[in-house]
Structures are given as C-alpha cells and as structure tokens.
Amino acid sequence: MTSPSYPRIYAVVRRIPRGRVASYGQIAKLAGIPGRARQVGYALHALPSGTRLPWHRVINARGAVSPRAHPDEMVLQRLLLEKEGVRFDAGGRTWWSRFGWHPRTRKRLS
DNA sequence: TTTATGGCTGTCA
C-alpha cells in the first residue's frame, strides 16, 4: 500500500502541544508505524528549513535531545524547548512525567 | 542490485 509514512509522522508531530515533548518511538507508534523510530528521525531530518513543524519537541527515549551530526542543531533544539518551558537536568534530560506528551485516545481517523 | 549509514529502542553484561 505504499502508505507514505512521512505525512503521517508530520501530522503526529504537529499535534504535540507547546511545552511538551514526545519520543521518536512514540511518534512512530502514533503514526501507525511502530518500530520505525529511526525513520521518524529521518523524516524530521528531511524537513525544509522554513517548516513550522515542532520537530524540536521530538527527543529520544532517554528523555534527552539526541546527538546529531551538527552540534548546532542539537543546541538549538534544546534552546527552543527551554524557551517553551521545558526544563532539563544537569544531564540534559527532561521529565517525562511532567513534560511528556500524553495524547488522548486517538483512533486513526483514516 | 548490494552496502553502508542513520536525530532510535530495548535488552543484557
């Protein structure tokens, strides 16, 4: 079925409210492609520069900003999150219990 | 086509 996963991923990411964060795995699952967290990362990496997608609200399962090829992006991501009120500890990790995104019972609207 | 590489994740030592 050639289901384009990128649009789905983007659709899910777009729902993350301000001041909240979600993990790649969570996004993948909500997008209907569980187990493809890596592809979520790819999809976000492929975003155009002028995007309004809150890609910075997506972090890894450890609750920290994932180290990327360009250190600047990593810093920017954390900066944007802190700007929204998300706080990190000394280890650069955040609290899922507090800033984690808790989506409601969402059945796929297909 | 085959290989290599990833903005990941979970498990085990």
Place this chain on the structure above:
DNA sequence: ATGACAGCCATAA
C-alpha cells in the same frame, strides 16, 4: 550508570 548488540527499514551512493 555505561557500553555493546541486535532488530527496524528508508535513503543515498
């Protein structure tokens, strides 16, 4: 806690 391994599979070369 950290580090190594193994699955997952889309993209690029």
